[in-house]
Amino acid sequence: MTTPATASTRVRPFHRSPEHAYPMIVRGEGVWLWDDQGRRYLDAASGALVSNLGHGRADIAEVAARQARELDFVHGSQFTSPALHELAERLVPFAPPGHWRFFATSGGSEATESAIKLVRQVQVERGQGQRDIIVTRSRSYHGASLGGLAASGMGARKALYAPLLREEAFAKVPPPDPTADAHHDARALEALFDRVGAERIAAVMLEPVIGAAAPGLAPSAGTYEALRALCDHHGVLLVFDEVMSGLGRTGRNFALEHWGAVPDAIIVGKGLGAGYAPLGGVLVGEELVAAIAQGSGSFVHGFTYAGHPVSAAVGAKVLHVLVEEDLVAAAASAGERLQRELRAMAAMHPEVHDVRGFGLLIGLILGAPGEARPLRRPGYAGAVNRAALAAGLSVYPGGGGEPDGRGDHLLIGPPFSITTTESDELVERLDRALADARCHLATFDG
Ligand SMILES: Cc1ncc(COP(=O)(O)O)c(C=O)c1O
Numbered sequence: 001m002t003t004p005a006t007a008s009t010r011v012r013p014f015h016r017s018p019e020h021a022y023p024m025i026v027r028g029e030g031v032w033l034w035d036d037q038g039r040r041y042l043d044a045a046s047g048a049l050v051s052n053l054g055h056g057r058a059d060i061a062e063v064a065a066r067q068a069r070e071l072d073f074v075h076g077s078q079f080t081s082p083a084l085h086e087l088a089e090r091l092v093p094f095a096p097p098g099h100w101r102f103f104a105t106s107g108g109s110e111a112t113e114s115a116i117k118l119v120r121q122v123q124v125e126r127g128q129g130q131r132d133i134i135v136t137r138s139r140s141y142h143g144a145s146l147g148g149l150a151a152s153g154m155g156a157r158k159a160l161y162a163p164l165l166r167e168e169a170f171a172k173v174p175p176p177d178p179t180a181d182a183h184h185d186a187r188a189l190e191a192l193f194d195r196v197g198a199e200r201i202a203a204v205m206l207e208p209v210i211g212a213a214a215p216g217l218a219p220s221a222g223t224y225e226a227l228r229a230l231c232d233h234h235g236v237l238l239v240f241d242e243v244m245s246g247l248g249r250t251g252r253n254f255a256l257e258h259w260g261a262v263p264d265a266i267i268v269g270k271g272l273g274a275g276y277a278p279l280g281g282v283l284v285g286e287e288l289v290a291a292i293a294q295g296s297g298s299f300v301h302g303f304t305y306a307g308h309p310v311s312a313a314v315g316a317k318v319l320h321v322l323v324e325e326d327l328v329a330a331a332a333s334a335g336e337r338l339q340r341e342l343r344a345m346a347a348m349h350p351e352v353h354d355v356r357g358f359g360l361l362i363g364l365i366l367g368a369p370g371e372a373r374p375l376r377r378p379g380y381a382g383a384v385n386r387a388a389l390a391a392g393l394s395v396y397p398g399g400g401g402e403p404d405g406r407g408d409h410l411l412i413g414p415p416f417s418i419t420t421t422e423s424d425e426l427v428e429r430l431d432r433a434l435a436d437a438r439c440h441l442a443t444f445d446g
Helices: 058-068 084-092 108-125 148-150 155-164 183-194 223-234 286-292 309-324 327-346 379-391 420-445
Strands: 025-028 032-035 040-043 100-105 132-135 170-173 202-204 237-241 265-268 280-285 352-358 361-364 396-399 408-410
Touching: 040 420, 084 100, 084 280, 084 286, 084 309, 100 108, 100 286, 108 132, 108 202, 108 237, 108 265, 108 280, 108 286, 132 183, 148 155, 155 265, 170 183, 183 202, 183 223, 183 237, 202 223, 223 237, 280 408, 309 361, 327 352, 327 361, 361 379, 379 408, 379 420
Parallel strands: 132 170, 132 202, 202 237, 237 265
Antiparallel strands: 025 032, 032 040, 100 280, 265 280, 352 361, 361 408, 396 408
16 A cells, blocks of 8 residues: 655655745644644735635535535536535625626636637627737736736746737736826727727726736726726727635725726636635626527537536635625725734835735835835845745735836735734734845845
């Protein structure tokens, strides 16, 4: 009989950095993670803004186990399941008012791919086959798959794969300017429509509040209403990618509720499975469903594991918990407090240029160009991340969010269940990590 491999054997997974010694996390509870050495980490990024309900919830684990015992799998080309129906029944009332249907996937990138293919097929079904361009932002992240990556505006994640990406299918508008008036973004989009030809455009796909590419960045009030009107005028579909910002993360059920525009489709992921199962999908407006139902009759797309009963049961339970425990309101108030405390802390760190965000989707912008102390060292966020891990804190580092493609940042987004004591501990550990990383910066700058 063979014994399972352990961390000490030579058989290892292929990690992102194959030779890096990743901490071996063996347990999670609430905002805390424990490694096999007994060290405790405060998960200030909920993984990658995934574990919205916190770690280690037995009630969700039990739902998953029960579902696996009852019905493990059916393929979506032949069957459906009660778990998938229950997920849709809970998700639709959680979404903005509208006639939605839910198309399930196993994560955010699959969901983005699905939305890209959906808008293309809908336009073809409507006799608009010439519409072969999707407009996205030059600062955005929509997924690691080749379609999602081509749609994204995040140089560092794309450069290596540029020859494989069909870039011309994704026309890019500049990132939003929160200091500009409501029509600034709409004017930029209108200029792009004119340049590309509005009749060529199938859809505009945006993160209402930007996540990994420029954390917490969003346009001013009224902008999305203006975009909606522009899209309607030109027969262009509007899609919001709420993989990161959705499911309560910004203190509203969906980030789009901070504005007054409802899109034709909403992409979800991350917080829907909340880390307990791989799950994502697209809320699709009934008009889009009708275009396919009354046209060719089927969406030419699907993933084998889409609508997996265990993931669906977990998603339905996550929605139940979000509502029962009033966790979206908790995210709003915890976010307000944490942002206030982070701003107070940032005042003591001249390299923190800005703290911005919505609810518990918070960006710490490190020394943007033009400031008194610009950081010219890409990778500074990585140095803060290492110092944070040493201080028992997990954050989400990134870069390239500034309009010129420079800049370093941290994404902070703890579970919604974070207590005030834990929130203070997060700020205190981050304060220490920034101070430690500043010593490295001094070394860099000689
Ligand atoms: C806005 C957005 N869309 C799509 C994705 C891709 O999701 P996943 O990594 O789950 O495939 C992400 C992931 O960070 C995201 O933030």
